[in-house]
Amino acid sequence: MNIVVLGASGFLGTHICRALTEAGDRVITLPAGFDLVTAGPERIAAFAAEADAVVNAAGRAWKADEPQMHTGNVELPLRVIRGLALLDRRPTLVQLGSSHEYGPGTSGAGTHESTDPAPVTPYGRTKLLGARAVLDAARDGAQPGVVLRIANVCGPGTPPGSLLGSVAGRLVRLAGEPGPAGAPAELRLPPLHAWRDFVDVRDVADAVLCTVRADAAEVAGQVINIGSGAAVHTRDLVTRLIAVSGLPVRVVEEAPAGGQSRVDTEWQQLDVSRAAKVLGWEPRRSLDQSLRDLLAAA
Incomplete structure (x- = not known):
């Protein structure tokens, strides 16, 4: 198959491109200088003319304000939809x-795709608007599309802006800094109180592979949760x-300056039964394997 991957150089995109290539697909990525945010629909259509599927792994999450997130998470998919709608064979x-599109989950339970989203962060709100644009176009018959709503992602290459990426980077630095003999190093972090669903990035790539292989008529217009x-x-x-690192490290949790924690949800867990039923997909890598591979890559 010919698969266009947007955001191919990013964390998710890199693993998705590898999985597709290893499966024998031809991966098509944006040429240098091609800016999706400013490209006209005709140029997008010409670029994707040979594609059997387009995977949008582009967007903004880390170190971006809400207007920047709106550009990357809302305006970008809208432009892609308008461009693909010009093709005879779409x-x-x-x-x-993202699971952050749902907002707060119910403690002890997994969130199903039928749950009404109520995001509480700029990232969640902008990702939801982008997802709705794709779903609306699919339901109107303008452009076939499916939304994979993904849990928190970990594994090799986890971005340093994330909790796990940040901790891994600091552990690597601590390993190269000799401290006082017998004294554990201190790792200062904001309060760790939330529960999260984490899925390995390679399992996400496998889910994308299953999606592009699925019958387009069966998945079009659907939201499918991808998580552990x-x-x-x-x-x-x-x-x-920290245990995987083998370093003597003591975690110190401290409130941020001003005493205000970021607004977020206490519990996020996805119900992934639809992915098993519709895609034949389920997560295969354990959290400990993801953590080992994350640290090895860092």
């Missing part, structure tokens, strides 16, 4: 969404990553 658009199906406490998560 490829399926696979939009990579289990929630883990972030404090336990950091403790497990």
Whole structure:
């Protein structure tokens, strides 16, 4: 198959391109200087003319304000939809969404795709608007598309702006800095109180592969959760990553300046039963394997 991958050089995009290539697909990426945010519909259509599917792994998350997130997470997919709508043979658009589109989950339970989204962060709000644009176009018959609503992602290459990426980077630095004999190093972090669903980035890439292989008529217009199906406490998560490193490190949780924590949800866990039923997909890599590979890559 011919698969266009937008955001091919990013964390998710890199692993998706590798999985597609290893499966025998031809991966098409944007040429240098091609800016999706400013490109006209005709240019986007010409670029994707041979595509069987378009995977949108582009967007803004880390170190971006809400207007920047709106540009990357809302305006970009809208431009892609308008461009693909000009094609006689329209490829399926696979939009990579986020579990943060749902907002607060119910403690002890997984969030199903039928749940009404109520995001509480700029990232969640802008990702939801982008997802709705894809779903509306699919339901109107303008452009076939599916949204993979993805949990928190970990594994090799995890961005340094994320909790796990940040901790891994600091552990690597601590390993190269000799400290006082017998004294554990201190790792200062904001309060770790949330529960999160973490899925390996390579499992996400496998889910994308299953999606582009699926019958377009069966997946079009659907939201499909991609996660581990289990929630883990972030404090336990950091403790497990430190244990993998083998370093004597003591975590110190401290409130941010001003005493205000960021607005976020306490519990996020995805119900991934639809992915198993519709895509034949399920997560294969354990959290500990993801943490080991994350640290090795860092």
